[in-house]
Amino acid sequence: MVTNYFELFQLPIKLPIDSGQLTVNYQQLQRQYHPDNFAQATDNEKVAIIQKSAMINDGYQTLKNPLKAAEYLLSLQGVDVATEQNIIHDADFLMEQFSLREKLDDIESQNNVELLDDFHSEISQRKKQVYQQLLDDISQQNWQAALNQIYKIRYLARLIEQIEKLQEKQFAL
Structure with a gap:
């Protein structure tokens, strides 16, 4: 039997998770x-x-990472988060990614360091907006829409990683 992490940590099955209680x-x-509490226990x-x-x-x-927690919650609902890896059914978002x-x-x-820093802030803000939409979709039990938001967050997270690598490179100069 698979353990439900929400039950394990006695948390309601909802997002966002109360990180303090977690x-x-x-x-x-x-x-x-x-x-150490089981020093006298048998090997089994x-x-x-x-x-x-x-x-x-x-x-x-899993639960302390907001994206992993969302993926986990969807998996509890029977949504296969891994298989459709990176398939986004939103042409506008894909065009936005291309232009970004x-x-x-x-x-x-x-x-230009300033432009890069501003771009980092812009994309981080966009990621927060998509995460808020993810929370809304989950609260409405719209699992397919929530799955699309997860894919969007993954795209944005990769873009943020690229920006941060460029920032490090520029900082090293």
């Missing part, structure tokens, strides 16, 4: 299932405790 519950579970029990501890860590890493990449190329060729 951390408190994670720390309690970590203390409860710490291998020790293996089970180590597996439980690993699952607690995995659940925490062109803009990044232009900024890179100009070697």
